[in-house]
Amino acid sequence: MDIKYTDIVSLFENALAQKPQKELDEVGIVLQVGDNICRVHGLKNALYGEVINFEGGNKGIIFNLDEDYVSIFLLYNHIPVEESEVVKRTGHMFKCGVSMDLLGRVINVLDVPLDSMGPIKFEEYRNIEQPIAGVVDRMPISQSLSTGTLSIDSLVPIGRGQRELIIGNRNTGKTALAINAILSQKNKQVYSIYVSIGQRQANVARLVQTLQQQGVMDNSVVVAADAGDPVLTQYLAPFVGCTIAEYFRSKGFDVLIVYDDLTNHATAYREMSLLLRRPPGREAYPGDVFYLHSRLLERAGRLLGGFSITALPIVQIQADDITAYIPTNLISITDGQIFLDTRLFNQGIRPAVNVGLSVSRVGGAAQTPAIKRMTKSLRLELAQYNELLDFAQFGTELDEISQRRLARGERAVELLKQAQFVSYTFVDECLMLFLLKEKFLDILPVKQIHEFATHFVSFVQNIYKEFYDTIYKSQEITDDQYQEMFKIAREFSKLYVPKK
Numbered sequence: 001m002d003i004k005y006t007d008i009v010s011l012f013e014n015a016l017a018q019k020p021q022k023e024l025d026e027v028g029i030v031l032q033v034g035d036n037i038c039r040v041h042g043l044k045n046a047l048y049g050e051v052i053n054f055e056g057g058n059k060g061i062i063f064n065l066d067e068d069y070v071s072i073f074l075l076y077n078h079i080p081v082e083e084s085e086v087v088k089r090t091g092h093m094f095k096c097g098v099s100m101d102l103l104g105r106v107i108n109v110l111d112v113p114l115d116s117m118g119p120i121k122f123e124e125y126r127n128i129e130q131p132i133a134g135v136v137d138r139m140p141i142s143q144s145l146s147t148g149t150l151s152i153d154s155l156v157p158i159g160r161g162q163r164e165l166i167i168g169n170r171n172t173g174k175t176a177l178a179i180n181a182i183l184s185q186k187n188k189q190v191y192s193i194y195v196s197i198g199q200r201q202a203n204v205a206r207l208v209q210t211l212q213q214q215g216v217m218d219n220s221v222v223v224a225a226d227a228g229d230p231v232l233t234q235y236l237a238p239f240v241g242c243t244i245a246e247y248f249r250s251k252g253f254d255v256l257i258v259y260d261d262l263t264n265h266a267t268a269y270r271e272m273s274l275l276l277r278r279p280p281g282r283e284a285y286p287g288d289v290f291y292l293h294s295r296l297l298e299r300a301g302r303l304l305g306g307f308s309i310t311a312l313p314i315v316q317i318q319a320d321d322i323t324a325y326i327p328t329n330l331i332s333i334t335d336g337q338i339f340l341d342t343r344l345f346n347q348g349i350r351p352a353v354n355v356g357l358s359v360s361r362v363g364g365a366a367q368t369p370a371i372k373r374m375t376k377s378l379r380l381e382l383a384q385y386n387e388l389l390d391f392a393q394f395g396t397e398l399d400e401i402s403q404r405r406l407a408r409g410e411r412a413v414e415l416l417k418q419a420q421f422v423s424y425t426f427v428d429e430c431l432m433l434f435l436l437k438e439k440f441l442d443i444l445p446v447k448q449i450h451e452f453a454t455h456f457v458s459f460v461q462n463i464y465k466e467f468y469d470t471i472y473k474s475q476e477i478t479d480d481q482y483q484e485m486f487k488i489a490r491e492f493s494k495l496y497v498p499k500k
């Protein structure tokens, strides 16, 4: 048969004309791959942030749109991607599954359960980037979120909807403090989400075990992106956690979310930006790392209707330097910080809260009235004590008032020490602070203070249960109740026999 050249061309043209042009555009080809990132040619209409499917089963998200190619970060590092592999657009952004069934579960950012408790039924899939509620949609923070830690609830109180940064060197009890806050939400209709970013798997496993042992896992979700996971999943983890938190909030619950820690998150994002060849800025972080964290943390808060997301981001610093780039960013984004001090930690003052450097910019307004009444002068007393302590180190003779202040300060510091995973109710805290405020502890040797205070609390819980419950319900202490407390404390002091 005699086929002309022009015929072949027209045959091709006809064939192409029948195929919708759009479909051709949806497919691209991998040009280059390495370091969990690949360049793909041919995805002309692709969007920033769009999810891309690879022929070989991998998935990725677009992070750069160049003229001739797009740069895609991969979601799996165990599925190989080859050059010339075909990829397809999905037309949607990265989504995560949400459902009430998530409570009690440990998942990764790809909705895969890590706890061998079977598949999870999701109610819907939501974009992990959501618009942030404006000023008009928000409500003032007026309810307290008890963290179960005496030094936090009395000195740096946190309100529901607040964002409070936990900042400190390595190994200063940052995670322990956040876990205590989660433990304290038991039986309180507050759901907790713990987002682990770039930590060792063993740490996460230990944490889950603790939550289970303490009976709070049923009210919690753990989202984990371990140090060994692709850098993209570490970047996504806090956004997935936040999306789940927003879902719970939309269902009418208060939520507590812990991001452990955003230093690793920033490092993951820096790695991605450098691989994308974006210009490095201060400490080699990209210029938009502030926006990264602000758009995450602005999603916390209390909305009209009264339901809230309280965020406890954690940031690790080096050699006490709170002026590094990421810590200063986070300090300015959040509503206060809890500074954990290595020096105090090593002295055995745990939780090692440095009262001078810790603040809560809104919590005071939301502090439970009963605790507020007990803590009026505590901060000042501690400040005076710390000042005197420096002075006393010179071995100078101190006058009587200073000596008394030192003795009181010493007792306050002793009382604020708290073992790991021991969480107090606010009434327990009130009772202990009462003992300090009304000088019941002044006559005791420092070593006995803890025992005395904890025994007093159990004494009230058991013998004066009604009194205890009334305060628990009203959250306030009336003048009469205050007098009653005096009576009970005197009675207890007489009965108390210290352990030998």
Ligand SMILES: Nc1ncnc2c1ncn2[C@@H]1O[C@H](COP(=O)(O)OP(=O)(O)OP(=O)(O)O)[C@@H](O)[C@H]1O
Binding pocket: 168, 169, 170, 171, 172, 173, 174, 175, 176, 177, 316, 350, 351, 418, 419, 420, 421
């Ligand atoms: N209140 C406490 N009382 C006694 N020990 C504590 C207390 N809080 C924390 N610890 C201990 O201190 C160690 C460090 O705690 P944790 O892991 O919470 O610190 P971190 O700051 O989160 O550390 P990293 O920087 O490694 O994340 C742990 O061994 C923990 O058991």
Ligand SMILES: [Mg+2]
Binding pocket: 174, 175, 176, 260
């Ligand atoms: Mg930690």
